[in-house]
Amino acid sequence: MSGKKRSRVRIGKRLRCHRCGCYAPRDLTSRAAENWNGKWEDGRLVFVLCPPCQTPLENAEAEANDAELAVARADGGQFLPDPVLCITGTLEDPGTVLYGRDHLQRISTAGQAETVCLVPQLPADTRCVPIAGGVMLYLPSQQTAP
Incomplete structure (x- = not known):
């Protein structure tokens, strides 16, 4: 979920962590949502994970995805x-x-x-x-x- 842009992204139904059930921040581009991770399937967000519930592998995968997006955008993508x-x-x-x-x-x-x-x-x-x-x-x- 992390990202440098601060445009507001809100969804109709408030998301909860898939593992512990705590509520995700309402604004998914806010600083409070920076370390939340999400799983996308067919263009839809299917679940989110709060920072304490993420495994080190899930966290590393999210960081790699963020880095890949940043490099691609820097190249004009x-x-x-x-x-x-x-x-x-x-x-x-x-x-x-x-x-x-x-x-x-x-x-x-x-x-x-x-x-x-x-x-x-x-x-x-x-x-x-x-x-x-x-x-x-x-x-x-x-x-x-x-």
Whole structure:
């Protein structure tokens, strides 16, 4: 849950720690929520863990995810949470699916697409890189030279 941005993120139902049941801070971007960890599945927060309930492995995994996001953003990436489809081209002239083929499979099997974010009309040189909880989108104008 940690992050440097302080924009307010509130949810309808107040979350509780999955293990001990204590309440999570109402504002998940607040300083009080910095060390809480969450598990995301299919673009939804399925549970959270308060700092005392986290194992050292869970804490290390969260720190690694934060570092990976910070590096990707510094390289010009934009984070999009799963489930997301990144597609080049236009509706009239479709291109290729850069990311989200598994989401397309899930849609065709379940017939439900309500939770999927569609990012169409991306330039051909766009790069989409899977990352914990979503994808990093690198538009051609934002990519740094290797």
